[in-house]
Amino acid sequence: MTASNVPTDTAGDAALTEAQLAVLVDRFYDRVRVHPTLGPVFNAAIDDWPGHKALLVSFWSSVALGTRSYRGNPMAKHRGLPIHAAHFEQWLDLWQATASELLPAVQAERMVGHATRIGRSLRYGVGIGERTRGLGLPLVDVS
Template sequence: MTTDFLSLDESGLAQLVDAFYEKVRADAMLGPVFNQAVDDWPEHKRLLTSFWASITLEARSYRGNPMAKHRGLPIRAEHFDQWLALWRETTDALFAPEHAQLLQGHAERIGRSLRYGVGIEPETRGLGLPVIGGAS
């Protein structure tokens, strides 16, 4: 177990995003979805570092619409579960426990919001939102 944890700053977040998305790209479930959706990985990682810096450090540097980017992708609830499992694994390995927990809490809330927004939570079915990969 390492005691050389990353700092919770923009440099640390960039290293996290890089390590995490290398795992995502190689993952049997997530890789096909992400690799088809992302054309420019270096730029995507820069954008995601900006996103996490805005969420975690209140940097206010991110300009984008994650909900719109995820709508229409072939994603299901198990994709979110796998994404979150890899996020937990990566943050636990790279950050001190209190920082890993903070990042995991943000990811859980963001994931929950995206699941509702793209209509894959059972509770959204009565709201007229599309259900991807399931019966309506």
């Protein structure tokens, strides 16, 4: 986010609320459901969308607000899904667009930061992490 996108007033510095998270999660997953690539994966994996959205509000509340209300194992839930690196990129792009549309710039930037870190962890956890070392050098397959 560039300096020109940051609001000059302090409205974006107000604390994020669980109500804002609920709207963000609801709108985001409505978009995921109809997305040409993400939709088929999510729709096949989720039977109860209202319940799933409520669970994810709890998850994001724990992440962003520190409520500790989420009980679950996101890594285990994602391990068996037919997902690839492109899914994570599309998911993050959609999250960023939705957060930027619904939240003040400062809050949107924070939520995108959280999502970026979580997405990176999930990618590694499901075995599709970036194949680079800390110095940015590609790993060589010697097998």
